[in-house]
Amino acid sequence: xxxxxxxxxxxxxxxxxxxxxxxxxxxxxxxxxxxxxxxxxxxxxxxxxxxxxxxxxxxxxxxxxxxxxxxxxxxxxxxxxxxxxxxxxxxxxxxxxxxxxxxxxxxxxxxxxxxxxxxxxxxxxxxxxxxxxxxxxxxxxxxxxxxxxxxxxxxxxxxxxxxxxxxxxxxxxxxxxxxxxxxxxxxxxxxxxxxxxxxxxxxxxxxxxxxxxxxxxxxxxxxxxxxxxxxxxxxxxxxxxxxxxxxxxxxxxxxxxxxxxxxxxxxxxxxxxxxxxxxxxxxxxxxxxxxxxxxxxxxxxxxxxxxxxxxxxxxxxxxxxxxxxxxxxxxxxxxxxxxxxxxxxxxxxxxxxxxxxxxxxxxxxxxxxxxxxxxxxxxxxxxxxxxxxxxxxxxxxxxxxxxxxxxxxxxxxxxxxxxxxxxxxxxxxxxxxxxxxxxxxxxxxxxxxxxxxxxxxxxxxxxxxxxxxxxxxxxxxxxxxxxxxxxxxxxxxxxxxxxxxxxxxxxxxxxxxxxxxxxxxxxxxxxxxxxxxxxxxxxxxxxxxxxxxxxxxxxxxxxxxxxxxxxxxxxxxxxxxxxxxxxxxxxxxxxxxxxxxxxxxxxxxxxxxxxxxxxxxxxxxxxxxxxxxxxxxxxxxxxxxxxxxxxxxxxxxxxxxxxxxxxxxxxxxxxxxxxxxxxxxxxxxxxxxxxxxxxxxxxxxxxxxxxxxxxxxxxxxxxxxxxxxxxxxxxxxxxxxxxxxxxxxxxxxxxxxxxxxxxxxxxxxxxxxxxxxxxxxxxxxxxxxxxxxxxxxxxxxxxxxxxxxxxxxxxxxxxxxxxxxxxxxxxxxxxxxxxxxxxxxxxxxxxxxxxxxxxxxxxxxxxxxxxxxxxxxxxxxxxxxxxxxxxxxxxxxxxxxxxxxxxxxxxxxxxxxxxxxxxxxxxxxxxxxxxxxxxxxxxxxxxxxxxxxxxxxxxxxxxxxxxxxxxxxxxxxxxxxxxxxxx
Numbered sequence: 001x002x003x004x005x006x007x008x009x010x011x012x013x014x015x016x017x018x019x020x021x022x023x024x025x026x027x028x029x030x031x032x033x034x035x036x037x038x039x040x041x042x043x044x045x046x047x048x049x050x051x052x053x054x055x056x057x058x059x060x061x062x063x064x065x066x067x068x069x070x071x072x073x074x075x076x077x078x079x080x081x082x083x084x085x086x087x088x089x090x091x092x093x094x095x096x097x098x099x100x101x102x103x104x105x106x107x108x109x110x111x112x113x114x115x116x117x118x119x120x121x122x123x124x125x126x127x128x129x130x131x132x133x134x135x136x137x138x139x140x141x142x143x144x145x146x147x148x149x150x151x152x153x154x155x156x157x158x159x160x161x162x163x164x165x166x167x168x169x170x171x172x173x174x175x176x177x178x179x180x181x182x183x184x185x186x187x188x189x190x191x192x193x194x195x196x197x198x199x200x201x202x203x204x205x206x207x208x209x210x211x212x213x214x215x216x217x218x219x220x221x222x223x224x225x226x227x228x229x230x231x232x233x234x235x236x237x238x239x240x241x242x243x244x245x246x247x248x249x250x251x252x253x254x255x256x257x258x259x260x261x262x263x264x265x266x267x268x269x270x271x272x273x274x275x276x277x278x279x280x281x282x283x284x285x286x287x288x289x290x291x292x293x294x295x296x297x298x299x300x301x302x303x304x305x306x307x308x309x310x311x312x313x314x315x316x317x318x319x320x321x322x323x324x325x326x327x328x329x330x331x332x333x334x335x336x337x338x339x340x341x342x343x344x345x346x347x348x349x350x351x352x353x354x355x356x357x358x359x360x361x362x363x364x365x366x367x368x369x370x371x372x373x374x375x376x377x378x379x380x381x382x383x384x385x386x387x388x389x390x391x392x393x394x395x396x397x398x399x400x401x402x403x404x405x406x407x408x409x410x411x412x413x414x415x416x417x418x419x420x421x422x423x424x425x426x427x428x429x430x431x432x433x434x435x436x437x438x439x440x441x442x443x444x445x446x447x448x449x450x451x452x453x454x455x456x457x458x459x460x461x462x463x464x465x466x467x468x469x470x471x472x473x474x475x476x477x478x479x480x481x482x483x484x485x486x487x488x489x490x491x492x493x494x495x496x497x498x499x500x501x502x503x504x505x506x507x508x509x510x511x512x513x514x515x516x517x518x519x520x521x522x523x524x525x526x527x528x529x530x531x532x533x534x535x536x537x538x539x540x541x542x543x544x545x546x547x548x549x550x551x552x553x554x555x556x557x558x559x560x561x562x563x564x565x566x567x568x569x570x571x572x573x574x575x576x577x578x579x580x581x582x583x584x585x586x587x588x589x590x591x592x593x594x595x596x597x598x599x600x601x602x603x604x605x606x607x608x609x610x611x612x613x614x615x616x617x618x619x620x621x622x623x624x625x626x627x628x629x630x631x632x633x634x635x636x637x638x639x640x641x642x643x644x645x646x647x648x649x650x651x652x653x654x655x656x657x658x659x660x661x662x663x664x665x666x667x668x669x670x671x672x673x674x675x676x677x678x679x680x681x682x683x684x685x686x687x688x689x690x691x692x693x694x695x696x697x698x699x700x701x702x703x704x705x706x707x708x709x710x711x712x713x714x715x716x717x718x719x720x721x722x723x724x725x726x727x728x729x730x731x732x733x734x735x736x737x738x739x740x741x742x743x744x745x746x747x748x749x750x751x752x753x754x755x756x757x758x759x760x761x762x763x764x765x766x767x768x769x770x771x772x773x774x775x776x777x778x779x780x781x782x783x784x785x786x787x788x789x790x791x792x793x794x795x796x797x798x799x800x801x802x803x804x805x806x807x808x809x810x811x812x813x814x815x816x817x818x819x820x821x822x823x824x825x826x827x828x829x830x831x832x833x834x835x836x837x838x839x840x841x842x843x844x845x846x847x848x849x850x851x852x853x854x855x856x857x858x859x860x861x862x863x864x865x866x867x868x869x870x871x872x873x874x875x876x877x878x879x880x881x882x883x884x885x886x887x888x889x890x891x892x893x894x895x896x897x898x899x900x901x902x903x904x905x906x907x908x909x910x911x912x913x914x915x916x917x918x919x920x921x922x923x924x925x926x927x928x929x930x931x932x933x934x935x936x937x938x939x940x941x942x943x944x945x946x947x948x949x950x951x952x953x954x955x956x957x958x959x960x961x962x963x964x965x966x967x968x969x970x971x972x973x974x975x976x977x978x979x980x981x982x983x
Contacts, residue, residue: 001109001917002950003044005070009084010059011046012039021970025945028964029954031972037954040972041123041921043067044952047083048106048918049115058085066090073109074917081106110918121909123921169824179820186813193810206794213787220780227773233747234766237754240746241762243739244754250736254729265710269723272707272716279700282693289690296683300676315644316666319637323659326637329630336627343620350613354596354606359617365594367611378586379604385580386601392576396569403562410555417552418545426538433535853900853907859943860899860936868900877904895933902937906944919950924957931959938963 006019013036021027031037042057047069051057058065066084073079077096084090091103170179265271347359356362418426587600596606638655645658648665713719743751753762850868857865857879867880877889879900889897909920926937945951955961961969 001071001073001919002948003069003071003919006040006043007068007070008043009067010061010063010065011043011067012036012057013060014039014043015059015061015063019970022967024968025948025950026942026964026968027950027952028961028969029952029972030956030961030969032956035956035972037923037956037972041923041952041954044069044919044921045115045118045123047081048110049113049118050083050089051085052115076109113918118918122918123923166824166827169820169827179817179824182813182817182820186810186817189810189813193807206790210787210790210794213783213790216783217780217787220776220783224773224776224780227769227776231766231769231773233750233753234762234769236746236750237757238759238762238766240743240750241754241759243743244751247736247739247743250732250739254732254736265707268707268711268719268726272704272719275700275704275707279697279704282697282700286690286693286697289686289693293683293686293690296679296686299679300683312644312648316662319641319644320659320663320666322637326634326655329634329637333627333630333634336623336630340620340623340627343616343623347613347616347620350609350616354609354613356595359613361595362610362613363617365610365614367614372607372611375590375607376604378583378590379600382580382583382587382600385576385583389573389576389580392569392573396566396573399562399566399569403559403566406555406559406562410552410559413548413552413555417548418541423542423545426542430535430538430542433538849904849907852910853903856903856906856940857900859940860903860933861896862932862936865896868903899933906940910944910949917949919952920944922951922953924955924960926960934960934963 002025004021004023006021008014008017008019010016019040029037029040039057042052042055046052046057047067051065064084066082066089068080068082070078070080079096080094082090082092082094089103091106093101093106093109095101167174168177170177174180175184351357351359351362587603590603591597591600594603594607594610596603598606641655641658645662648662708714708716708719711719711722713722757765854866854868857868864882865879866882869878869880869886877900878886879889879892879896880886889900892900922941926934929937941951941953953960953964
């Protein structure tokens with residue numbers, strides 16, 4: 001059975017998800033941790049075998065717990081297995097023929113395999129291989145043996161637990177096991193009981209006397225019972241003696257009346273009444289139906305429709321059915337006329353906007369997509385270039401204005417520049433004046449130093465005033481605090497400190513450096529006072545001229561830049577004219593082709609209007625054709641209506657009046673025809689009823705005649721006389737039957753005794769039996785008194801001794817020993833069954849399974865090992881290498897042991913394919929294998945999957961995924977990835 005689709009309604013983290021598996025038999029389910037691999041494994045097992053009882057996978061977000069599994073079965077084709085949670089679980093198996101089966105069918109389909117057996121055979125993970133690591137060298141062989149039977153060491157564990165439980169109950173020479181202790185206790189109790197009985201011989205003598213008395217009591221009780229039974233028989237025989245006498249008398253009367261000559265039919269009188277009760281109503285119904293037939297014939301002859309309407313019924317029906325269509329024609333004609341008028345107005349208005357007089361000119365205009373695309377492209381390019389020209393015009397005007405401003409500024413600044421000869425003359429004068437007064441520069445330096453000193457004095461004065469104000473405020477606040485806290489000495493000290501600080505901040509004397517600079521200036525003042533104004537004026541003129549010359553150079557560079565911009569604007573305008581020329585030609589050509597004389601910027605709108613007008617004209621002409629067709633249909637209907645009315649002899653009138661008259665007359669004639677058909681049908685039904693009733697009446701008459709003939713009667717009176725004689729004979733038989741029934745309830749011996757003896761004989765026998773009863777009761781009373789005395793003596797001895805208590809304890813101990821013995825025997829039986837199963841497996845199944853496992857071991861070990869043997873002493877596996885060397889399982893390396901275990905497990909699963917072929921589920925089973933061993937295992941899995949064996953391999957390792965083909969891999973997104981995506 002191959003699974004191809006999983007529909008999960010709600011299972012663990014999955015809700016309303018569908019997983020469609022590839023068409024291959026080998027599937028790698030790849031996903032990171034928490035992506036749902038274990039959930040999918042559990043889902044497959046749950047759909048096949050039921051939901052787990054311990055670790056459940058109810059959906060986290062609520063909803064239906066369960067899903068559906070689609071698979072292909074070799075016998076039933078495509079099947080679907082649906083399972084949802086409930087009490088009990090709801091299971092449906094949908095077959096390909098549409099039938100739905102229950103869970104019992106699914107169990108048969110799976111050969112009654114359960115989840116535990118499936119996981120042991122078809123599902124194993126890396127922990128199965130790691131089991132080998134836990135065993136010592138002596139136990140590895142037995143583990144492999146048990147794996148070949150059940151996939152793991154479960155049977156070994158079960159045998160060990162059974163052995164432990166058995167030894168806890170009983171050991172041959174043990175003392176601590178429970179059954180050993182109970183047996184010892186029973187032995188001690190038995191010895192004590194024997195000793196107690198030996199001391200009480202009198203007790204046994206009393207028991208023997210008691211048993212003799214009890215035997216005599218039973219004998220007398222049996223005798224008394226027999227006597228009482230005889231008395232009862234005699235009394236019953238006396239009681240039924242009159243009935244036996246009456247039975248003999250009735251039998252004699254029946255014999256005299258001729259018991260064997262019964263010809264009268266059983267329940268003959270009842271049958272006569274039954275036939276007559278059926279015959280009389282049917283004869284009355286026949287008379288009523290005759291009257292009804294005459295009335296219906298009169299009605300049928302009176303209801304005759306007009307033949308003209310009958311002949312033309314089809315034409316009338318056709319006209320009436322077409323009348324709504326005729327009305328729709330009129331409505332459509334009115335609507336089309338109005339639409340045609342509006343369309344014509346729209347076409348004329350659009351043609352007027354385009355200055356086109358003949359609308360046929362619009363129809364010949366090309367409105368194909370190619371033509372429109374070319375026109376739109378040309379207009380778009382034309383408009384873009386026009387917009388570009390506007391930008392170029394603005395740039396040109398701006399460049400021209402900027403150039404004029406730059407030329408004017410350059411000319412104005414050129415006028416302010418000093419001529420070269422004048423400048424040279426002024427420079428000579430400056431040199432002359434500097435040579436005459438060399439102390440001018442020193443005077444300027446002293447002036448700058450004096451200015452800096454003045455600025456520093458102003459800053460120091462400002463800081464001194466700020467510090468004084470701060471000191472006054474601090475002293476005032478301190479005084480207020482001292483007054484508030486009454487600290488007079490502290491306040492006085494603070495005021496004194498403030499006064500001293502203010503005294504230290506008194507105005508400082510002028511700086512000595514400033515006085516020294518002023519003295520030097522006064523010394524230089526007299527020397528430079530004559531030439532200083534002229535020299536300063538010349539220097540200022542030369543400095544201004546230097547500035548103007550620098551500005552003139554900058555203006556000259558700016559002027560050159562503006563000239564270049566102006567030239568560039570002119571060049572761009574020339575390039576625009578070259579680019580504009582072909583689009584201008586295309587636009588003019590389109591205007592000419594469309595017969596338009598408008599601005600090209602409106603050409604696109606005009607073309608769109610032409611397209612609309614062309615479509616409108618086409619619609620208008622289509623409406624004109626439709627209007628002509630509807631007018632023709634309306635005229636044809638009116639003509640046929642007038643012809644039909646004339647043939648029926650109606651006067652002329654409107655269409656509505658003619659239709660109403662035709663419908664009214666047709667309905668009237670159809671109603672007559674319907675009533676006539678109903679009358680004819682009723683007449684036919686009446687005739688059939690009369691025929692049926694006549695046949696039934698004849699039948700009952702023949703049955704009555706047969707009844708008279710069977711009874712031997714000539715007529716009804718003789719039949720009634722014979723019925724009376726038959727009734728009297730039946731009464732005698734009934735009385736006899738009642739007596740026989742009453743006697744049948746009695747014992748046969750009683751009836752035989754009453755029939756064979758007279759009443760006097762019976763009374764004598766009863767008297768003798770009563771005497772015997774009295775003697776027996778007396779003997780029974782004596783024996784009972786004797787037994788009572790012995791019983792009292794026995795109880796006295798038992799109460800005085802320990803025999804009874806020990807006897808009771810021995811019996812209870814025997815029961816406890818029996819219970820434990822049964823429990824021990826049941827455990828032994830189970831162990832024997834396991835041993836028998838193991839022996840059967842070793843002798844029959846194991847050789848075939850090892851032969852299959854050899855086919856897997858060779859490729860897994862790289863052809864280094866070729867044979868697998870089983871050694872019974874001890875139970876272990878042996879393998880033979882290609883060179884002939886044989887090794888026990890515990891002599892192999894860890895890697896070879898794992899490969900041997902894999903070969904046995906796969907062989908075990910394939911051995912169950914005859915019953916059912918289920919998919920393998922491998923959960924990262926080979927994650928610890930090296931690259932070479934992993935490649936060999938995957939090659940073996942691919943070989944297995946090629947033989948219609950489906951395999952699921954679940955992994956989260958990238959290097960394992962890389963060993964599979966892309967079509968064999970199904971990706972599962974991890975929970976972390978989903979959360980990251982949602983965020």
